[in-house]
Amino acid sequence: MQSLTNRAQQVDRSPMTVSERLYLPILKGMGITISHFFKKKATFSYPEQKRPFSPVFRGLHVLNRDEEGR
């Protein structure tokens, strides 16, 4: 079957290794979560802290007409 995107990956169906059967990769996952624990947060505390607007931001939907009224 032809794939729709170029991101398709073959699923790894090899049998689990000893470390995987002992659930050792959990420790790796715990390393990832603890590294996120100390990362900078993506949150903007909205009413106090506002995101900067991009220079082309218009905000309001307004129908602009040219000088001939089109």
Next chain:
Amino acid sequence: MTLLTIDWSLIIEKLVLIAVVVLGSLVVALYSTYAERKVAAFMQDRLGPNRAGPFGLLQPLADGAKFFFKEDVIPVLANKWLFILGPTIAMSAALMTSAVVPWGNHIEIGGRIISLQIADINIGVLYVFGVVGMGVYGIMIGGWASNNKFSLLAALRGASQVISYELPMGICMITLIMLSGSLSLKDKVEQQMSSGHLWNIVYQPLGFVIFLICAFAECNRTPFDLAEAENELNMGYHQEYSSMKLGFYLFAEYINMLISSAVIVTLFFGGYDIPFLDESKLNPNTAAILGIIALMAKVVFFIFLFMWVRWTIPRFRYDQLMNLGWKKLLPLALINMLVTAAVILWLHK
């Protein structure tokens, strides 16, 4: 003539101690819910609750108040008394375990020695097991009385899970009893504190890992929260519960977490022992207070570990859970026990 003299000061002292321990564990459980939400948020790059009070510190109080003001619904077809009994058992079983945990060494007030343990009974370990085993009745009764298929399934799962994981846990406990020769938790701590003895984690690393996994399962925490699998069982055994009855169930989980952390610390990490410090040289009151702080620091670490694991790994499938319990942990625990017994025999010969 008095046949039985009552030591009133002893009774007052114990009552004060019980009040302090119960209130203390309630406060810790209250703030564990806050910590859980904060830890979850931080691990997901969010900030977590930060609106109620400074850093959101009043959030658990707001949650509690909300629980009280919710409508308390008892389903028409539910068995009313058992429906009420479920959360009651869950909560009281969770609180009862704290009675045998040594929270610190003794303090001296006016020449009177007050032990910072509610009851130093000589079957402490068995008591913990008995009461933890009772905790599952809360889940079972609640799930059955709700008259809901999902709740019943969850209750069945919870019961079989707790029973399966109690076995390897018990065998680890037997190994520790062989090491110390006593069932009292206080004796265990004192043995680990005495010079020439290291903490039990050094002698029983495998036993500790098995015990920790079983503690996760006993507390119904992720990855073993099969009893409240939201996506398969619509919340599980507490689906029909609302208001403070639900609050009791959720609260009991956090108290269980606190108590099992305390038991793990007592059994494997020397309880209120401060590493590399000889407490007997200090003033007993200072030593006791430092000991309580040391115990609480270790307990907080383990509560954090519970949350860390919860927000890292997904739930086990039911057959994986049973495989892990019966085919992996139980044989490992048995081998661990036999090897320890052989080594103890060999050293004593």
